[in-house]
Amino acid sequence: MSILVVGSVAFDSVKTPFGEAKEILGGSASYFSISASFFGPVSLVAVVGKDFPQEHLDLFQKFSVDTRGLQKVAGKTFRWAGEYGFALNEAKTLDTQLNVFESFKPEIPAGYRNCQYVFLGNIDPVLQRQVLAQVSKPKFVACDTMNYWISSKPEELKRTLAQVDILIINDGEARMMTGQPNVTKAARTICSWGPKILVVKKGEYGVAMYTGGSIFGAPAFPLEEVFDPTGAGDTFAGGFVGYLAKIGRLDDETLRKAVIYGSVMASFNVEDFSLNRMIRLKHSEIHERYRQFKELTHFEVDQSL
């Protein structure tokens, strides 16, 4: 069954110590949908302007991403420009032009309404609930957010979280949402607001997942060459939600595998600008890196002490 994703499609201009690229395809929904498409069909809801080229639409189609929900309206596509320092750990935003994204009202096409899996990309929590109001009982809803909504609309965000099964955020956001520097404690608080499952992304340090009774921790894949970290979080979410939708269950074993698939997809995405690495990614490479993750993290039980 298809995954419905709602989020942004954008033109990014990115500068890293290793290169620079202007007006390349970006946005949360772009990264999510191409990543998730490796696991099954994706239905995209987003908005672009008249300047959005056929070439990008063709790319979505090539990856079996349904673009009937991609509105093309008068005006210019959302633009973001950012720069990374030598450590590549945080983007400095140089410019944001919301353009057509500013008045985005997600409209879910009739053909999407029975999607059993929903990913609410990082948009206004009020709009996130409007999406949920338009779909019929999905099997699960996963959700992202960001510091802007946490500080400007905390109550709206909590209302959205009450309807969400899985929240995927980074550790700074978990701390900010709760005012609690200890992430394990913060997780307990956040899960009391609605999500049964909380995934906390820590960039180069990996991921922690909190479910009812269990915590799962995984390091990030150790790469010698990180080229551009833009979109890593959404690519992670695409692999994570994509695998869960493929299996159709939220048991602990499946959730843990999903974290690894998400980490695998993110580790590829940072190897090149935009979706360039994803576009040439092969299933065999995903398998191989999953296996390498197993090697990376494996240790034996011990009784010798």
Place this chain on the structure above:
Amino acid sequence: MSILVVGSVAFDSVKTPFGEAKEILGGSASYFSISASFFGPVSLVAVVGKDFPQEHLDLFQKFSVDTRGLQKVAGKTFRWAGEYGFALNEAKTLDTQLNVFESFKPEIPAGYRNCQYVFLGNIDPVLQRQVLAQVSKPKFVACDTMNYWISSKPEELKRTLAQVDILIINDGEARMMTGQPNVTKAARTICSWGPKILVVKKGEYGVAMYTGGSIFGAPAFPLEEVFDPTGAGDTFAGGFVGYLAKIGRLDDETLRKAVIYGSVMASFNVEDFSLNRMIRLKHSEIHERYRQFKELTHFEVDQSL
């Protein structure tokens, strides 16, 4: 066979958001030796002043730490005062009084010279080499250092590293030593200077270990209550080196288990001030937390994609 440890024994005054303690037992060699003592005998080399109380000597003795190498000289014991903010991730040093530590010359008692395992705590790299000159062919030498020596004595440090098998540092130090923000790349450079094995500690984010052909990554144990992080790194080193010495081999399986034992010991140490938690720690608790680490990190292989 006993582990020889050379480092500092100090009085710490520590303030955290949860409490304050004055002139409590601290120092790299104290944390290392009590932690390592859970795995086998330890021989301590350090210096204290005339103000060092019998009570602390009794503690070392209780944990079978040989203190024949603990020099007691005229003057006052090394004192450090620090404060942690709400996030507990970095100590702000309020005061450092080197006192007798300033003129510390490690003298290895005759009875220690055949120790097969050596841990060089964070002291002047010139002194670290003087220690090695006094011992007869150990099976392995592990070593720590800090930003102060990396910036003030980089060439002396490299000369020491050429004689070291295992280097245990944090990720900031790995970056600083190499001028390389990518830790995986930095690891390759550092290993070219001598150490066959590099352990990179990342505080609340866990540990990465680089050996010739393999990388091991482990998250930190997720604690809801971190009381005082002082000494966590040396306690990790104590568990890590302690387990390696117990087994007497440096194969990949043993090294990975050692990282987990180090992480287990550090996770206990941060639960209370000074060595308070270590003093009441039971072997059964170490076993149980090792088992919990296995649960925390386990995921199944997957062929379903």
